[in-house]
Amino acid sequence: MNISWVVAIIVCFASILVLRPIAVNWGLVDTPDNRKRHVGNIPLTGGVAIYISTITSVSLFVDLSQHINLLLVSISIMVFIGSIDDKYDLSAKLRLIAQTLIALILVFGTGIKIDSLGNLFGLGEVTTGPFSEVITVLAIIAGINAFNMTDGIDGLAGTLSLISLLAIGLVVLDGSIKLIVGVMSSALLVFLSFNLGLFSKKYKIFMGDAGSMMLGLTVSWLLIVISQSEEMSIKPVNVLWFIAVPLVDMIAVMYRRVRRGQSPLVADREHLHHVFMDMGFTPKQALLIISFISLLFGLTGYLSSTYNIPEYISLISFVLIFIVYNIVLTNRHKLKFNK
Template sequence: MTTFVLTLTAIFILIPLSVKVGLVDKPAGRKQHTGSVPLIGGISIFTGVGLTLAWFGLPDNVHYYYLLCGGTIVILGVFDDFMDLSVKLRLCVQVLIGSAMVYGLQLHVGNLGNLFALGDVTLGYLGIPITLIAVIAAINAFNMIDGIDGLAGMLSGVTFVSVTLMMGMGGQLEHAVLPMVLVFALIPYLLFNLDVVGKGKGKIFMGDAGSMLIGLTVIWLLIIGTQSDTASFRPVTALWIIAVPLMDMVAIMLRRIRKGQSPFLADREHLHHIFLRLGLNSRQALVVITSFSCMLATLGVLGEYLMVPDLIMLILFLIIFSVYSYTLQHIWRITRAIKRYKAKRRG
């Protein structure tokens, strides 16, 4: 409740301030919202989380590093929201933040679990570059998925609830504090972002500061949950609890690369855009995608606690990803077929 109140207070303070300094999102090009919307969701979430951790005392050094790295990514996001920074500069800062995690906390992806039923797959020195790639991937996955109201917040909420449950049941109680606090910080943001309060006049966006903070926090928690000395769940389970942002990012980037385009090119080909073109409104698309995410996360958590072998969980995930990727590649053919079917029914 403390986090909720602190985040809500930050929102009320930051809305008029953001308008004065110009930290707003104006409709143009791919952005089709109405009016200038304050980009203060990420700042308010970080404020609520940071003040809560400071207020009740930080459980260990991990949280000090989190606030340092999280504050850095928020600052990067704010400058990006203001000036639209280059991809290279954003990637450089993200690598530095990942390096702070690796060398400051000695925390990196070193064990992928028993993926092939032949014993644990250890990475050795490859773990460091793979960790940096994972940090960049997670940050940009949530940045890319943030395309309709509430989507990045709801999908990250699914992940944070899942991680809280697994860390709590797996004995990582000191680390379960962070995802639990994040859930309560997301609630006031979602109330404003989805127009539950304010009815348009108080609408706010997460901004790059928020989506990148969420991506960093997700990979931070997944590495702690799977790689630390007190790990509470398997690496393969992490795939399931971030399935939708991960699959959307990988499928989109692969398609762009095949077309000879930059994998970081902005477009309107993401999952939420497809649902909108199929005739759903943004709220309906949000419900469908969030429900899909909940289903996959639930399967991952159940697989973890029923101790379904890593290999089976990996194969199931790859099957779902393959179907997802194929559907995305042929979506317009599928869309035309659906529209023809609807036309026939109406006729």
Template sequence: MFVYLEFTPLFMAFFVAALLIVIMNPVAHQWGLVDQPDVRKAHKGIIPLTGGLAMFFSILVSSLATDVWLKNDPMFFTAASFIVLLGMLDDRFDLSPKGRLICQFGVAAIMAWSAQNYVTSLGNIVGLGDMSLGFEGYVFTLIAVVGVINAFNMIDGIDGLAGGMSLVVLLALVLLLLLSNNGAEIMGPMLVIAALVPFLAFNLSIKGFKGNKIFMGDSGSMFIGLTIVWLLVEYTQGANPSMRPITAVWLVGLPLMDMAAIMYRRAKKGQSMLRPDKQHLHFIFMRAGLSQNATLIVILLIGVVYAAIGILGELFAIPEYIMFWSFIGVLFLYSFIIQNIWVVLRKLRRVSRA
């Protein structure tokens, strides 16, 4: 692994992110990019929402200064700039869900059409041979990009969750690249990891990083979502992909399932599927009695299990259709449990007392 690492850009991304987090604290208050406690948000005090900005600029500065990542593809930073701007406006003015969705599709179009980073094959996911996509691949990519962006945006509900889940996915991606003898490609995810680590340290108020509490905001969660889906599409498509498409789905499986279950429940109740509520997985765990830290650990461990299934499926070449239908089965089971979570919890408590 160390053969492929370039430490200068990684240290630069880390220190620029840490520096910007501190510098942007007063700027966030001046611009109104702050989060205040309300019915859905139980944090204390007014917290800056500039973590995403710090991560974006640290990756941009490091990439330009060292010419290490996407040096021949400026379209990533074009798309990322728009998604970060969209997130900032949403953090500041609370944009309408429909308007935000339209803009996200616009960013996805930059990735699919302008950068030509789109899904051309889904692999043998149904057992009838490789499922190649023509023009419909562009449409599929638009939906996939917007889905992943919103999955990471929706899961950003407690300290460390969106960042921690991103870290799990990116580390799994690095491992898969190394296992597939594509170690030369790891600097992409590693650069994002280097920018994520100082954010998580400040966000979780780890010793030595206390005093500058910060959230990533919608700009951060959407930027991370875009970055992850960009990398996943890039590494699963082309003549010599580093992994199979279904493996990528498992890596981001938990955020996708949580989003799908929530949207289904809202639609079933006749509510807007984009309307925020307190029915996400982290809220359920906390209402069930877990502390915020325990909730974070449990959900991240579940995310690790999903990623491990994807890695093992790739490592042992488990047929893609088995991996796909297993994912669908887990999705239905997950959705059923979430729809009936309080009944399930009552039964588990009765069993534990017996």
């Protein structure tokens, strides 16, 4: 095991234990309501613990370039905003403004942006031209909110983030990014052990918006880096498979909200995990099924890249997945597996 992973595990474990009583004293806890059906007040410290362990390991074991420094700064700001949101429940507009500013820091600070969408239609490369910065910022915001919206049942946001990070780790060429992926994945494993109550339900924690938005930012940015930078590791369309579950779920749910005349950012019980629970599955069963689906999608992206599958086939397949998901969502109340 890499020493940086060991440090991340130890620091994350210690941070969770130290932060727990502090969170309770500060009121940084998640309280049950009509939409949140857990039992008791749960500390929202998981994201901060993952952040502390990641920052510690990266600072010790990575050669800090301008790119890495800007990524760490952006992650730090995201965790700060997320923690304030966890405590005071910021408006969607304020969160969106903060996410936009963070995305702008990364795009203009590093110069990395989505210049190419690849040969999507088999007719040649599709470029973004003068809209590259805008598209990149929107992609980062989409990634942040996609993972944030998956944080609805125990283990889901953490597991989906872990799968995405592991998929990135399989294809990335840059050693520094490989190490960041490794230490964040190690910290996530520690968080999941507490979040799923593997030690004791007494020590249960949530990652909070600080964690889900930080992970969404990190994953979406790394996907842009591996598909757009000089050391391109994977074709742009194939990275969609690495975040297929959060992305498809977010787009479908937001589409349905807009059709109903609601804000696309309003909270509801329309997400994929709710769909499975409406079908009669327990939260743990829903977690296992969704995680397995995400693994299959990640494997699809990896194999599509490895065997150089035409990009238009990958795009058509992804669109078909979206259509099927919308059909299932529309007919969710007709589908019952456990009576």
